[in-house]
Amino acid sequence: MGGNGKHRWKISFYHRSNSNSKMEINKHQLQQPPKEFLCPISGSLMADPVVVSSGQTFERVSVQVCRELGFSPKLEDGSRPDFSTVIANLAIKTTILHWCDSAGVEHPLPPDSGTVVKLVRALMAENQEPEIRVSERELLKGVADHPPVIFSHAETELGPRANHFYSSSSEESVVIPSTSPATPLPLTTRPSCYSSSSSSSEIVENETLTANSGPASEEEDKLVTKLKSPEVVEQEDAVISLRKLTRTKEELRVLLCTPQLLSALRPLITSKYSAVQINAVASLVNLSLDTPNKVKIVRSGFVPRLIDVLKGGSSESQEHAAGALFSLALDDENKMAIGVLGALPPLMHALLRSESERTRHDSALALYHLTLVQSNRVKLIKLNAVPTLLVLAKTGSSASRILLILCNLAVCPEGRSAMLDANAVECLVGILRANEFDSESTRENCVAALFALSHGNMRFRGLAREAKAVEVLREVEERGSERAREKARRMLQMMRGREDDEDEDDDWEGRLESGGGLSVNRYRVGLGRNIHGPNSTTF
Known part of the structure; x- marks a missing residue:
């Protein structure tokens, strides 16, 4: 238990579900639960297991008591857990309940907090280490010697x-599939603080x-x-x-x-x-x-x-x-x-x-x-990061990498909505129109972000037209790389698709406004927002 091998604090954690036969069953016939089902602190079968920051699983009550008392027990491997974050471990909980059912054992109940407090206080006394003090003179002497x-x-x-942070070859490794709005592959696999x-x-x-x-x-x-x-x-x-x-x-x-x-x-x-x-x-x-x-x-x-x-x-x-x-x-x-x-x-x-x-x-x-994971995309969107990322993509020195993040966000509906609200179409079209790229991959990432925004989104059409994206996309289609040209071509086809079904003289936007109940102005949600202003981000 808790790394000291002592089990005298172990709390009783199972009973036969059939109370009439309880006394007739020999103790040795009861299955012992696997070690990972037991809380390292209380030693009992976990009723509400949680994962802490350092990766171990404990009973929730045990973690709460340890946090209240400011105690981190020493585990069997000599490490001490970090209780700063607690996440429910539903997988191990389900496994424990299945084991109880198969072993004929009652489902565990959370231990009494008072009992756990006494147990933890006893562990604190056992694990108390003598305070070691080092004088300033000793420290200075040590530094002088070493x-x-x-x-x-x-x-x-x-x-x-x-003198550089990444090579052009690493930028060229970006692959943007032309058949889906999926995000590009990573630029590199090693941090810039490490060089081979x-x-x-x-x-x-x-x-x-x-x-x-x-x-x-x-x-x-x-x-x-x-x-x-x-x-x-x-x-x-x-x-x-x-x-x-x-x-x-x-x-x-x-x-x-x-x-x-x-x-x-x-x-x-x-x-x-x-x-x-x-x-x-x-x-x-x-x-x-x-x-x-x-x-x-x-x-x-x-x-x-x-x-x-x-x-x-x-x-x-x-x-x-x-x-x-x-x-x-x-x-x-x-x-x-x-x-x-x-x-x-x-x-x-x-x-x-x-x-x-x-x-x-x-x-x-x-x-x-x-942000390749959906839960992190949603977190970043809730942090109001989209306006900041758009500003950085337009003015920062890391435009290519910022655009990769925006590509990821544009994959999910929440991200597309947030980006359209933050005037992303006009911003990205403006970046393409300026034509000031540190590499061809930056242009490709910008086109990819626009392409992801356009995926299954009629609102994109109106915003793209107002940003005069057609002429910019045509230029990309003529002069861009193969991957950029393909995406530009598909976006132009998507934007022309509505007109191809009607007479060329028809105003499809007018039809939407009058007949479909959708006003052009409704496409402009967030267009008046100043993404360059001091209140555009909380970071």
Whole structure:
């Protein structure tokens, strides 16, 4: 129970459903519930299981009591759960009820809160650790003996900083299917704070590490010991070593990404010591690059801490935090969890306000991957993010990536409605008319966003005509890339479709206004809104 192996606090959790035969059944004949059905704190069969931020499942009452008492118990793997967010675990609840039915056991009831309070207080007494104090003189002496390594750039490699954030080839990898309004594929799969290039000095260091390093388990033990040390200098040495190892020895990333190391690294993500925080978050970025590690990291409770860094960390730490969230969002299993844990608002704020191009770059790509999930699209729309994204698409330096996010939002009815209300058609047509693109893919993404808006939406026709989109789309059809031309052609066909059915002299808009009960003005919802004004966004 709770990692200490003691079960004397276990609450009775099952009874035979047939009370008349209760005394006749031998105890050993009763099936024991699987361990994952028991609350790690109370030890009882869970009646209302919930998932917490760090990924574990507990009885809801146990979590509430721990939060009220400010206590986080030590679990069997040595980690401590993060109770900041609670989500009902309906899957495990259903499984528990099915097990009860098959085992002839009554459905569990939530434990008495008073009993859980006594149990948690007892655990608090057992888990109390002696307070360790380090004098200022000792800290200063430690820093003098081991001066900190200061990285002058945010890249996780140790070589010189690249002068670009992504190559043109990565932009060319965008694929926009012409047969559906689906969104494009991602621009890249690695954060901008990470580069695959290596310097000559880095190669020499890599050879030294390879020659001198022992098995991964030995490296892990050494790192975990230092990461858990109360000495700040030891912590800093550990995160710098971890950053080097995970940057130069890719084969160690999966081996080092263990519950023990993640548990030791997690509190250092929000360390008040800048060098510790920067290198801890950079190490996490490196670990997150390997696919098997992505879900582990999210389930180990790193997302709330990355959000804290994104909100209030140093500029370099924020670059790495945005990069880590982008990397973690690449895994489909993580997308919903990251959104539920509250990453969307700080990512939007970083996209809008950060002075770092790298932070804005990775925040945009994180939002793109997160909005591949419908629940996150709805969250972003409710945050009133659409007007902000349109302004950024028109004036920002990350137009291509912003347009990808808008493509995702335009896929769902809520997103199309919000974008049409925010005058997206005129904005996107204006971007195409200005013809100021940093790459051909930016034009393609802009056309794709318009195409997604036009999908099954008659309101789009009126707005597109008022924005004089026909002449712009014709130019794209003549001079754009193959993918852009195809989408422009289909939009022009859609806009001409109504006229093809009637005489050329007929005014289809007039017919709609007079006969269909739909006024042209009704197509103009939100057209008067000033999307450039100071009140256009809450971020």
